Amino acid sequence: MYKDDTFFLSDAFAADTGIELLDVSPGKAKVMMEIADRHKNSHGTVHGGAIFTLADAAFAAASNSHGIPAAAINASISYMKSASSGVLYAEAEEFSQNPKLAVYNVHVTDGNGGKIALFQGMVYRKTPRR
Amino acid sequence: MYKDDTFFLSDAFAADTGIELLDVSPGKAKVMMEIADRHKNSHGTVHGGAIFTLADAAFAAASNSHGIPAAAINASISYMKSASSGVLYAEAEEFSQNPKLAVYNVHVTDGNGGKIALFQGMVYRKTPRR
Amino acid sequence: MYKDDTFFLSDAFAADTGIELLDVSPGKAKVMMEIADRHKNSHGTVHGGAIFTLADAAFAAASNSHGIPAAAINASISYMKSASSGVLYAEAEEFSQNPKLAVYNVHVTDGNGGKIALFQGMVYRKTPRR
Amino acid sequence: MYKDDTFFLSDAFAADTGIELLDVSPGKAKVMMEIADRHKNSHGTVHGGAIFTLADAAFAAASNSHGIPAAAINASISYMKSASSGVLYAEAEEFSQNPKLAVYNVHVTDGNGGKIALFQGMVYRKTPRR
Numbered sequence: 001m002y003k004d005d006t007f008f009l010s011d012a013f014a015a016d017t018g019i020e021l022l023d024v025s026p027g028k029a030k031v032m033m034e035i036a037d038r039h040k041n042s043h044g045t046v047h048g049g050a051i052f053t054l055a056d057a058a059f060a061a062a063s064n065s066h067g068i069p070a071a072a073i074n075a076s077i078s079y080m081k082s083a084s085s086g087v088l089y090a091e092a093e094e095f096s097q098n099p100k101l102a103v104y105n106v107h108v109t110d111g112n113g114g115k116i117a118l119f120q121g122m123v124y125r126k127t128p129r130r
Numbered sequence: 131m132y133k134d135d136t137f138f139l140s141d142a143f144a145a146d147t148g149i150e151l152l153d154v155s156p157g158k159a160k161v162m163m164e165i166a167d168r169h170k171n172s173h174g175t176v177h178g179g180a181i182f183t184l185a186d187a188a189f190a191a192a193s194n195s196h197g198i199p200a201a202a203i204n205a206s207i208s209y210m211k212s213a214s215s216g217v218l219y220a221e222a223e224e225f226s227q228n229p230k231l232a233v234y235n236v237h238v239t240d241g242n243g244g245k246i247a248l249f250q251g252m253v254y255r256k257t258p259r260r
Numbered sequence: 261m262y263k264d265d266t267f268f269l270s271d272a273f274a275a276d277t278g279i280e281l282l283d284v285s286p287g288k289a290k291v292m293m294e295i296a297d298r299h300k301n302s303h304g305t306v307h308g309g310a311i312f313t314l315a316d317a318a319f320a321a322a323s324n325s326h327g328i329p330a331a332a333i334n335a336s337i338s339y340m341k342s343a344s345s346g347v348l349y350a351e352a353e354e355f356s357q358n359p360k361l362a363v364y365n366v367h368v369t370d371g372n373g374g375k376i377a378l379f380q381g382m383v384y385r386k387t388p389r390r
Numbered sequence: 391m392y393k394d395d396t397f398f399l400s401d402a403f404a405a406d407t408g409i410e411l412l413d414v415s416p417g418k419a420k421v422m423m424e425i426a427d428r429h430k431n432s433h434g435t436v437h438g439g440a441i442f443t444l445a446d447a448a449f450a451a452a453s454n455s456h457g458i459p460a461a462a463i464n465a466s467i468s469y470m471k472s473a474s475s476g477v478l479y480a481e482a483e484e485f486s487q488n489p490k491l492a493v494y495n496v497h498v499t500d501g502n503g504g505k506i507a508l509f510q511g512m513v514y515r516k517t518p519r520r
Contacts, residue, residue, distance in 0.1 A: 013177035016168045038146045041190065047143035048190075048202045049183030056179045060171065072178045073361060074334045074382055076206040076466035078493045078512050080486040095497070096470040096505035100384070101333060103468045103508050105495060107485070115486035118493050120510045122334055122468050124360070203491060204464045204512055206336035208363045208382050210356040225367070226340040226375035230514070231463060233338045233378050235365060237355070245356035248363050250380045252338050252464055254490070273437035276428045298406045301450065307403035308450075308462045309443030316439045320431065332438045336466040 007064050014057040017050060021061060027094030029061035034087050045082035052077050055090045055106040055119035062092035062104055063123040070102060070123035077119045086111040090119070099127045137194050144187040147180060151191060157224035159191035164217050175212035182207050185236040185249035188222035192234055193253040200232060200253035207249045216241040220249070229257040267324050274317040277310060281321060287354035289321035294347050305342035312337050314350045315366040315379035322352035322364055323383040330362060330383035337379045346371040350379070359387040397454050404447040407440060411451060417484035419451035424477050435472035442467050444480045445496040445509035452482035452494055453513040460492060460513035467509045476501040480509070489517040 008014070008021045014031075018039070022030040033039070033054050041047040055077060063070040092106040106119035138144070138151045144161075148169075153160040163169070163184050171177040185207060193200040222236040236249035268274070268281040274291075278299075283290040293299070293314050301307040315337060323330040352366040366379035398404070398411040404421075408429070412420040423429070423444050431437040445467060453460040482496040496509035 007172050010172040011177070012168050012170045013180050014171075017179070038142050040142045041144075042137050042140040042194070043199070043201065047141070047183070047186075048205065049147070049179065049186045050143050052182045052186070052205070053177070053179030056177070056182070060178075064172070069173070071173065071212075072209055074206070074208050074468070075178065075182070076204070076336055076510055078204050078464070078485075078510060079202055080488065080491065080493055082201075095468075095508045098470065101470065103470055105508065118485045118495065118510060120466055120468060120508060204338070206380055206466055208334070208355075208380060210358060210361060210363055225338075225378045228340060231340065233340055235378065248355045248365065248380060250336055250338060250378060267432050270432040271437070272428050272430045273440050274431075277439070298402050300402045301404075302397050302400040302454070303459070303461065307401070307443070307446070308465065309407070309439065309446045310403050312442045312446070312465070313437070313439030316437075316442070320438075324432070329433070331433065331472075332469055334466070334468050335438065335442070336464070338464050339462055342461075 008061050011057065017053050019054055019057045024061045024065055026065050027062055028092060029058045029065065030089060030091045031058045031061065032087055032089050035083060035085055045084050048079060051108055051117050054088055055108050055117065058090040058092035058106050059104050059121040062094060063102055069126045073122055073124045075119060075121040077117055079117045081114055081116050083110050083116055088116060100125055138191050141187065147183050149184055149187045154191045154195055156195050157192055158222060159188045159195065160219060160221045161188045161191065162217055162219050165213060165215055175214050178209060181238055181247050184218055184220045185238050185247065188220040188236050189234050189251040192222035192224060193232055199256045203252055203254045205249060205251040207247055209247045211244055211246050213240050213246055218246060230255055268321050271317065277313050279314055279317045284321045284325055286325050287322055288352060289318045289325065290349065290351045291318045291321065292347055292349050295343060295345055305344050308339060311368055311377050314348055315368050315377065318350040318352035318366050319364050319381040322354060323362055329386045333382055333384045335379060335381040337377055339377045341374055341376050343370050343376055348376060360385055398451050401447065407443050409444055409447045414451045414455055416455050417452055418482060419448045419455065420479060420481045421448045421451065422477055422479050425473060425475055435474050438469060441498055441507050444478055445498050445507065448480035448482035448496050449494050449511040452484060453492055459516045463512055463514045465509060465511040467507055469507045471504055471506050473500050473506055478506060490515055
């Protein structure tokens with residue numbers, strides 16, 4: 001039910017924000033976004049909400065990659081560098097999982113490998129009871 | 131230059147996401163968003179990125195309310211309840227500020243006062259040197 | 261089993277760190293710590309770990325105040341002001357709870373009401389099934 | 391002045407908590423702690439404050455490894471597994487730095503490689519002006 005592509009393709013907000021899924025495998029995912037004017041904030045750089053949404057999309061794809069529905073319960077993001085043109089990538093990697101919880105690290109980088117943001121997210125996993 | 135309305139009105143991503151500014155005063159701000167299908171995730175509820183962006187818009191308006199440019203450097207969000215229709219509100223309130231940093235609490239609630247998410251954000255303030 | 265005082269009194273690390281419980285009621289708690297040299301870091305101010313532990317003690321007391329065991333799963337802290345003498349207080353207040361999760365805000369202040377740190381924590385609640 | 395060992399050795403709270411520095415190099419650090427009863431919480435497992443302090447010690451050593459004083463301004467921690475005996479390790483690694491800010495990831499593991507907690511921290515760097 002939570003097959004990777006189907007899962008991502010049904011994510012309306014990620015699609016609306018212009019996010020594309022590049023890769024997904026158990027516990028990992030990579031997404032990208034081409035920066036457009038509509039992604040910008042009042043300072044003229046990519047909005048923190050757009051960067052968060054990009055990281056969150058990688059986190060959602062990675063955390064739902066095991067076939068068990070996973071709902072985000074917590075996330076933290078640290079912004080290191082602003083971006084204003086080109087592409088942004090977000091790569092999520094699982095730190096650890098147990099039947100109820102899982103935690104992911106997500107790196108957001110630009111097209112030149114510049115470190116834009118570091119994101120950490122936790123999901124609640126709806127592991128079925130036997 | 132960072133007058134409240136002008137600041138918010140130039141936020142392209144907040145506008146694109148359908149966020150409206152309801153109120154802003156020194157250190158405080160309130161915004162709202164009418165939930166639409168485009169805000170949803172693969173689970174059919176409002177996307178964590180959309181909820182974060184709503185909270186972030188209140189945080190940006192509050193932190194830039196003092197007339198000194200403030201750039202978000204860190205944010206954390208805890209999601210408590212999903213939402214799928216109606217409106218969402220985010221209210222930001224300053225916890226503390228110093229010349230370089232300021233911290234804000236943001237409460238995200240639904241139209242019935244239900245607690246959707248708790249957000250905490252820190253900005254770096256570009257206070258001019260004398 | 262999780263009566264307030266008994267719960268706090270069995271917290272060895274909080275006791276070892278010199279933290280005292282001042283008050284606890286459903287969803288709320290207040291603790292204090294008299295600053296000593298052993299609480300300091302290499303910069304000569306109270307260690308981030310000691311400030312976190314103080315906030316965490318208030319969070320633990322508040323989140324276990326309902327009689328249901330609550331285990332911390334996530335916390336974020338923003339430091340605004342250093343402290344080097346006198347007392348520190350931490351006050352926890354519940355933002356929201358559901359059968360599985362609860363979220364708390366904790367304010368850390370000094371003896372003059374100065375804002376030292378803002379803490380946000382989430383617990384997993386072991387609500388018994390019927 | 392911020393030579394690695396000297397810096398760590400002057401950290402009273404880390405010493406008081408029983409934390410030892412294993413290794414430090416530019417942008418990285420590893421510390422350990424032997425679990426004792428005084429580190430425990432009311433649930434009989436290692437206190438979140440002790441785990442945070444361990445991670446924070448690695449973060450402080452790594453962030454001060456460049457010879458520029460770095461003060462923690464923000465940290466987030468996600469707890470995945472409780473621990474009650476043996477040793478705990480924390481390894482910090484720099485994600486990115488600029489003249490004012492730097493961000494670190496810290497992994498806390500037990501003696502068997504079990505993933506205990508994931509920590510993310512940001513410092514404000516007091517880079518001298520020319």
